[in-house]
Amino acid sequence: MKILIAVSSKTGNTRKIAEAIYAALPEAELHNVESAPDPNLFDLIFMGFWVDKGTADEKAQDYIRQIENKPVAIFGTLGAYPDSQHAHDSLKNVAKLLPDCQVIDRYICQGSIDPKLIEWMSTLPEEHPHAPDAERRKRWQDASAHPDVNDCQTAATWAVSTLNKTIS
Numbered sequence: 001m002k003i004l005i006a007v008s009s010k011t012g013n014t015r016k017i018a019e020a021i022y023a024a025l026p027e028a029e030l031h032n033v034e035s036a037p038d039p040n041l042f043d044l045i046f047m048g049f050w051v052d053k054g055t056a057d058e059k060a061q062d063y064i065r066q067i068e069n070k071p072v073a074i075f076g077t078l079g080a081y082p083d084s085q086h087a088h089d090s091l092k093n094v095a096k097l098l099p100d101c102q103v104i105d106r107y108i109c110q111g112s113i114d115p116k117l118i119e120w121m122s123t124l125p126e127e128h129p130h131a132p133d134a135e136r137r138k139r140w141q142d143a144s145a146h147p148d149v150n151d152c153q154t155a156a157t158w159a160v161s162t163l164n165k166t167i168s
């Protein structure tokens, strides 16, 4: 079985998760989307993205559009908490980008937010929907420690179980 791990990562968080998956599935190929081969040459695809405006980032979306009728396991990182409604909706939105594929599994964890984005959001007026309040600042602070060893380990275990499900 030919397995592809394709990943889009701007600041390295999702790439870290992709590498943890690769370490658990050494028979797979790991590629950044910018230089990944045709996904349709593979039997199973682990598709990695970072969440941008509640869905996959644009580079991931461009690559996802090339995938035709394949089993796909999606994984991502985001600033919000992984058990939040936003994380749930983001995964759902990414799955919707793969209408003719079988989305066999999903994994998401928090990832540190680009300091430049935090700097910009810190300048927003109070009434702006992204203006920082205490809750948001706490979330940014929590995100700054991720992905951590535990996130990587969980992703690796998830990937192995996903593969086993696919084979059986």
Ligand SMILES: Cc1cc2nc3c(=O)[nH]c(=O)nc-3n(C[C@H](O)[C@H](O)[C@H](O)COP(=O)(O)O)c2cc1C
Binding pocket: 008, 009, 010, 011, 012, 013, 014, 015, 049, 050, 051, 052, 053, 054, 055, 077, 078, 079, 080, 086, 110, 111, 112, 113, 114, 117
């Ligand atoms: C332009 C931009 C938009 C983002 N949009 C969201 C978002 O809609 N929801 C969210 O939870 N996190 C959002 N984030 C946070 C990233 O998804 C998060 O930091 C992610 O781990 C980055 O992954 P990377 O290091 O692989 O690029 C955004 C970050 C940037 C820079």
